[in-house]
Amino acid sequence: MLELDDIQSGALHGRPSPYAGVYILLRIDDRRAGREMLRRLIPALANATNPSDRSQEAWVSVALTFQGLKALGVPQDSLDSFPLPFQQGMAARADLLGDIGESAPENWEKPLGTSDVHVAISALSPDAERLESVLARARKSFQELSGVTALWRQDCHALPTEKEAFGFRDGISHPAIEGSGIPGSNPQEQPFKAGEFILGYPDETGETPPIPQPEVLGRNGTYIVFRKLHQRVAAFRQYLQANSTSPEAEELLGAKMMGRWQSGAPLALCPFHDEPELGADPQRRNNFLFEGDDPKGFKTPPGSHIRRMNPRDAQISGFARRHRMIRRGTSYGPLLPPGVLEDDGTERGLAFVFAGADLERQFEFVQSEWMNKSQFFDGPAGDKDPIAGANDSSDGFTIPQQPIRRRLQGLPAFVVTRGGEYFFAPGLSALSWLAALDT
Amino acid sequence: MATEEQIAARVKRKGLKSGLSTEYTGFFKIKPGHAKQLIEGVMAALTSRGPDVRVSYAAIGVYDAKYVLFDNDTRLLLHIAFNNDFDTYFDDALMLLSGGNLGKTGASWINNLEGSPLEGGKGTWEDLKNFMVLHQVDASIYANTTDATVKGVQKALRLQKAFQQVLDNPAAAQALSNPVLKPLLDEAAS
Numbered sequence: 001m002l003e004l005d006d007i008q009s010g011a012l013h014g015r016p017s018p019y020a021g022v023y024i025l026l027r028i029d030d031r032r033a034g035r036e037m038l039r040r041l042i043p044a045l046a047n048a049t050n051p052s053d054r055s056q057e058a059w060v061s062v063a064l065t066f067q068g069l070k071a072l073g074v075p076q077d078s079l080d081s082f083p084l085p086f087q088q089g090m091a092a093r094a095d096l097l098g099d100i101g102e103s104a105p106e107n108w109e110k111p112l113g114t115s116d117v118h119v120a121i122s123a124l125s126p127d128a129e130r131l132e133s134v135l136a137r138a139r140k141s142f143q144e145l146s147g148v149t150a151l152w153r154q155d156c157h158a159l160p161t162e163k164e165a166f167g168f169r170d171g172i173s174h175p176a177i178e179g180s181g182i183p184g185s186n187p188q189e190q191p192f193k194a195g196e197f198i199l200g201y202p203d204e205t206g207e208t209p210p211i212p213q214p215e216v217l218g219r220n221g222t223y224i225v226f227r228k229l230h231q232r233v234a235a236f237r238q239y240l241q242a243n244s245t246s247p248e249a250e251e252l253l254g255a256k257m258m259g260r261w262q263s264g265a266p267l268a269l270c271p272f273h274d275e276p277e278l279g280a281d282p283q284r285r286n287n288f289l290f291e292g293d294d295p296k297g298f299k300t301p302p303g304s305h306i307r308r309m310n311p312r313d314a315q316i317s318g319f320a321r322r323h324r325m326i327r328r329g330t331s332y333g334p335l336l337p338p339g340v341l342e343d344d345g346t347e348r349g350l351a352f353v354f355a356g357a358d359l360e361r362q363f364e365f366v367q368s369e370w371m372n373k374s375q376f377f378d379g380p381a382g383d384k385d386p387i388a389g390a391n392d393s394s395d396g397f398t399i400p401q402q403p404i405r406r407r408l409q410g411l412p413a414f415v416v417t418r419g420g421e422y423f424f425a426p427g428l429s430a431l432s433w434l435a436a437l438d439t
Numbered sequence: 440m441a442t443e444e445q446i447a448a449r450v451k452r453k454g455l456k457s458g459l460s461t462e463y464t465g466f467f468k469i470k471p472g473h474a475k476q477l478i479e480g481v482m483a484a485l486t487s488r489g490p491d492v493r494v495s496y497a498a499i500g501v502y503d504a505k506y507v508l509f510d511n512d513t514r515l516l517l518h519i520a521f522n523n524d525f526d527t528y529f530d531d532a533l534m535l536l537s538g539g540n541l542g543k544t545g546a547s548w549i550n551n552l553e554g555s556p557l558e559g560g561k562g563t564w565e566d567l568k569n570f571m572v573l574h575q576v577d578a579s580i581y582a583n584t585t586d587a588t589v590k591g592v593q594k595a596l597r598l599q600k601a602f603q604q605v606l607d608n609p610a611a612a613q614a615l616s617n618p619v620l621k622p623l624l625d626e627a628a629s
Contacts (some may be wrong), residue, residue, distance in 0.1 A: 205534070210565050317500035317523060317590070320533035361530050375459070375500070375557060376523075378590030 002048075002179035002201065006220040006427040009046035010061030010181050011198065011355050012326075015171070016126040016274075018160045021330055022135055023226065023351060025111060025152040025421075026119040026142060028071035031439075034118070035058025038062070038435040041121070041141035044134075044185060047428060048180070058125035058134045062431070063087065063224045063423035068118030068348050073350035074217075075437040076252065081213040082424070085359045086223065086243030090420045096364060098372040105415035109228065111151045112419025119148075120226065120423055154228065156330040156351045162264070163335070165231040165348045166254075166387070166414070169264030169279055170329045173286050173310055185286040189312070197326055197356055198222055199430040204321050212424075217434070220427025225354035225363045227420035229388070234343040236387075236414045241341065243408055253408075256399045257386040265308070271299040290314040297400045302377040305387040308370045316376045323370070325362045326355040350414070359422055388415045454575070460502060460583035465574040467515045470569065473551035474512035474552045480548025481506055484537055490579050500528070500589050516561075522588040529568060560577070602626070 004012075017437040028034035046059035064072070066087050085093055090114035091105040099105065105113040121138050125131035142148045175349060176184025176191035177198075179189060184191060195203030199211040200219035211218030244250040251274065253262045261270070263279025268288040279285055291313040294300055300307050302314065309327070311320045333348030356362040369376055372390050374383040379398065384390060386397040391411040397405040426434065454461045469477055485492045496504060500522040507516040521528065537546035549555045549567065556566035585592055605611050606627055615624040 048465075205537075207563055207564050208561055315498070317498070317588075318528055319534050322530055322534065365527060375588050378588050378594060 002177075002198065003220055003427070004048040004180065006179075006429050007048040007198060008061050008076075008428065009048045009059050010122060010124070011057070011222045011224075011425055012177065013046075014046045014182065015124060015330075016058075017133050017162055017171070018158050019126050020128045020131045021122060021124040021130065021156045021351075023154045023156065024121045024123075024138070025117050026121065027111075027116045027149045027151055027377065028068060028118045028147065029149065030147025031073040031437075033145050034068075035435045035437060037119070037142045037145055037148050038072075038431055041138065042428065042435065044137040044141065045428065045431070046163070055419065058130045059123070060134055060138045061122045061124075061425060063120045063122075063425040064434075065117055065119075065421055065423055069424070069434075071118045072434055073437050074274045074288060074434070075439060078213055078217060081210075081218075083296055083359065085364060086422050086424065089228075090225070090422050092363065095416075097367045098384075099417045099420075100390065101392070102413070103390065108417070108419035110419075112228065112421060114338055116151060117421050120224075120421070130162045130356050147307060154208070154332060154351060156332040158330060159335075163262070164329060164331050164350055165333070166236055166258075168254075168258055168260060169262065170331075170350075172260075172264055172282075172413055173306075173327070175326065185282065186312075187287050188289050192324060193323070194322060195357060196362075210344070214433075217418055217426065217430045219430070222355050222357060222425050223244075223363075224423040224425050225352070225359065225420065226423060227350075227352040228332070228418040229350045229352050230347060230416045230418050231349040232343070232412075232414050232416065233348065234341055235412060236260055237341050239412070239414075250282050256301055257302035257304060257397065259300045264341060267300045267304075268294060286426050288312075301399050303374060303383055303386065303397055305377050307377075308385050309366065311370070311377070314377065318376065323362055323365050324356075325366060328353040341417060347418075349418070353421075355425075382418050384411075386411055389413070454602070455578045455581040457581050457583040458586045459588055460520050460581075460585070461522075461524060461541075462578050462583075463517070463519045463521075463571075463579045464576050464578055465517045465571060466576060467517065467574050468553035469513055469515055470551055470553055471506070471513070474508050477515065477548055477551035478506065478508070480537075480551060484546065484548060488535075495535060497589050497593070499531055501532075502583065502585065502589055520583060522591075529571075530564070531565060533564065533571070 018144045019204070041062055045062060046058045065087060066082060090097070091108070091155070094100065094105050097153050111117050123131060123134045123138050125134050142150060153436055158171065162169045172185060174185045175189065176182065178191045179194050185391060193201065193203050195201035195208060199221045200208065202208050240250040240253050251262070255267055260266050261274035261279060263274050263276040264285050265275045265279035266285060266288055268290065289312045290300060290307060295315065297307070307314065330351040330353065332351055333346060336344065336348065354363045371385045371388060374380060380396065382395045383397060384395055391413045393410050393412045395411050397409070397411055444487050454463050485495055502520040502522065504519040508514070511517060521532070523551035546557055546567070554570070556570045583610050587595065602623070615627055
């Protein structure tokens with residue numbers, strides 16, 4: 001039985017639409033002040049009960065990096081019980097994640113990727129007014145507290161259209177989790193064992209994997225990945241235009257790269273033209289599989305973004321259900337106006353958030369094997385995700401079609417990593433345990 | 440939970456790579472008199488997803504695998520060659536080796552080995568992973584000549600079959616004379 005009243009809401013809860021949100025990063029210079037901050041913050045946190053209750057649409061979550069746990073004075077044997085990728089942090093895993101060149105940690109926006117980032121507080125709300133009141137509650141926890149310093153703030157939002165900077169509807173797919181009461185977005189996908197996402201429960205193997213110790217610290221926690229991803233919208237539009245003969249062909253090419261039309265309607269269900277009503281229908285727009293209907297990818301290319309990120313039942317190397325993740329994208333920055341093809345120098349993109357029980361098996365695997373390689377579906381060597389992959393203009397993208405496949409060359413990177421961190425979002429009991437440490 | 444020594448072993452040992460292929464070689468001691476149960480148990484795990492072991496292995500990108508009993512059935516050599524990185528696909532590989540059913544019938548073959556971490560229904564996925572890694576020995580020399588993934592080999596064979604069907608048609612010579620098809624014509628003479 002999932003202990004929903006001990007799990008932070010942000011770990012499981014879908015987000016309101018539209019919404020406004022803020023991420024704040026803090027450094028703990030004095031462990032006692034850090035614990036006091038947690039004590040003040042705990043009453044402001046929401047738990048995951050009644051996930052479908054729309055009155056719970058504004059909430060605060062908190063998560064800690066490994067450096068943050070150290071700064072709070074967590075005992076060494078407990079620190080040692082955390083998995084290696086979390087201990088090392090995202091910047092140390094850059095090569096594996098494809099964060100090289102312009103996306104490399106030395107080019108990240110500070111303080112992301114430094115040992116200064118200890119705590120992340122996020123506040124989400126359906127609108128800016130309610131966000132301010134939620135944020136005020138969160139701020140009380142660290143304001144006027146010497147020994148805890150706010151370092152960085154990122155505002156973000158989901159528009160009423162639910163579209164991200166490239167123009168595609170985002171936030172469509174969500175796995176069902178046994179015992180959470182939250183329905184999945186794909187009726188054809190079996191619910192996942194809770195242990196795939198929340199620590200302390202059996203996962204898809206039927207086993208309960210080891211969790212950080214003591215039990216009270218690990219149980220009901222989850223790992224959170226935060227990545228700030230800049231989107232080169234003008235470059236993306238230029239690429240579509242340069243490789244198309246008409247606006248309709250541009251739209252189709254974009255859809256082939258994404259696996260969905262801009263409305264969110266999937267190629268799997270409407271391969272030839274967009275169906276905005278389908279894209280707007282949460283009951284239908286994710287109700288599909290790949291293998292039976294489209295094994296070769298004539299509708300949804302095997303190399304397209306959504307088929308890489310969630311291959312569903314497609315024949316791939318390995319077991320897709322062991323690499324499923326909860327993903328929540330959030331936009332930041334203003335949209336590039338429609339039709340503009342020149343870069344305006346403005347920062348815009350996605351605040352990517354992952355939630356799951358295993359950074360290595362889920363997030364890192366998907367990033368290295370499914371996003372930045374193609375061996376898993378036997379795609380052309382070197383090909384990467386055409387939307388989000390670490391492309392460098394030397395790679396391409398194949399669109400299966402009869403009689404002859406179309407091959408696009410010279411894909412540049414449309415997404416650049418501005419920074420990121422690995423966090424642990426403890427359960428509420430764990431936060432109380434942390435706040436009560438007396439080391 | 441993994442000890443530092445186990446984590447270090449996991450980081451360090453990745454098996455040898457050759458082209459796209461990685462090898463895993465492990466040596467294990469078999470409990471006295473358990474050789475027969477061991478092999479039967481492995482087969483049961485491997486066929487839990489279907490009767491053809493090769494289909495199960497291909498699904499995980501394994502080129503070939505061998506289980507060798509030696510020293511009068513007291514020891515097991517396990518060698519697997521696969522088209523993925525070792526650490527990255529470790530979990531997927533263990534799903535196959537245990538029939539995806541750890542601690543139950545699928546993984547019972549492990550209990551025929553000395554030091555099995557699953558003895559008495561105990562042990563976790565992580566324990567099994569550490570057990571495999573701690574018994575791993577890197578090959579000194581390893582070569583794989585395919586330069587393709589398992590799926591790539593399968594596709595190449597399908598293409599070859601299709602190409603031969605084309606060549607069986609008397610009209611193929613004329614059809615392949617189109618300059619666009621020159622790379623195919625170059626392969627058509629033999």
